[in-house]
Amino acid sequence: MVYYIIHRILIAIPVILGILLLTFFIKAAIPTDAVTALYEGQVTEGEAAEAIANIRAKYHLDKPWYQQFVIYVSDVARGDLGESIRTRQPVMDEIGYRYVNTLLLTFSALAIGVSVGVLSGVLAAYYKDTWIDVTATTFSLFGISIPAFFFGLVLILVFSVWLRWIPVIGSGWQGLILPAFCLGLIEAAPLSRIARSAMLDVLGRDYIRAARAKGMRESTVLFRHALPNALLAVVTIIGLQVGNLLGGAFIIEVIFGWHGIGELAVQAIQWRDFTITQAVILVGAGTYVLVNLIVDILYAWIDPRINLGT
Structure with missing residues (x-):
């Protein structure tokens, strides 16, 4: 290892x-x-x-x-990302809390995406060819097709303008709800399709038939034997999803006024402040590489069949 x-x-x-x-x-x-x-x-x-x-x-x-x-x-x-040409402040100070906000938004959306995506995919596979399967498949197709910025505007229109439940721009957890759900539900769509496909494959394996033949409860067969093996495919794709979430977060932060590095990047481009622009791209790409490295290690730890010598 x-x-x-x-x-x-x-x-x-x-x-x-x-x-x-x-x-x-x-x-x-x-x-x-x-x-x-x-x-x-x-x-x-x-x-x-x-x-x-x-x-x-x-x-x-x-x-x-x-x-x-x-x-x-x-x-x-040395950890020195330079100094902003416009504000004359260290770039680390400029990024600081904004990077934390972007990570908070990204991983909140990832938690929502994994929860909704895996649950809908498992249910769609278990109740194959029923209305549940059709609904989950339609949801995933909708989520893959719609752009994140358009879905964000729809959420603002419904929950902020029409229902007035959540302000368009808020602070703290209140301001996190809409952007996190916007990104999370869209990222749940491909995860749902992957989870459904993996579950269908696992449910057709011989050891699942053997477990059912032994008289095990269906919940035990589903959650103790089938789901852990199906989740391997989901874990593999999570690293790629983090990259999509980081890219989507940059756009969503501007739409919802969430003070993250995406919003800072847009401002830096308008200011032509290449020092901040460089730092934002470097931090975002470095985070993506780090997350994929962690996912590779987790995948090897979860699945002992992987050849750890390569």
Whole structure:
């Protein structure tokens, strides 16, 4: 098991280096950098040229790109994500609580998605070809087809405008309810389909027939023998779902006014503050890699049939 974990960590290192390289070159895609935009129209041409030159030197923008990249990687390795060009505050302070809020939204949505998705998938498989199966299948098709931002607007219209149960923009747990359910119900759709397919496969296995032939209660057969084996497929896909949730959270945070790193990323792009933009993408991608690493380890721990030597 230890060798397997080390092997997976070593595989993740090139991915992380690729993420660092990608985030570094993001600023090259910005037509006008934040340094120029910061002084544009605010000072005279001579003053702007001097100020821009000083800031470029401060942020090493006057050096060749390969030197900038080495400095960038060494700073990240020390936990220094730089300083916002616009606010002049450390990026870690800018991200801080916003990252916690995004994780809270993401994993709340994941808990809702896994609970609803697995339950509906199990019921659909057990009651195959009944109205329960048709309802669950229709729900999953609807969830896969509808965009997250549109579903979010529908929830706001129904629960905030028409029913007035929940404010459009709230703080604390009240502000978390709608965005978490918006993301969670949409992510429950593919999990429901996967859980249904896995349960149908498991319920047709010989050991399930043998358990029923021994006179075991149906609840024991379903939850002690069938469900644990069916959940292996769900665990496999959870790592990918976290990536979808992080991407969806960026959009949902803007719609619901949830103060996470997605909202900060939109603001940073508007400000042309590439330092914050780099940091947000790096943190989001790093979280995705870390979650997938944890899922790989959990999957190997749950399923002993996996060859831990590879």
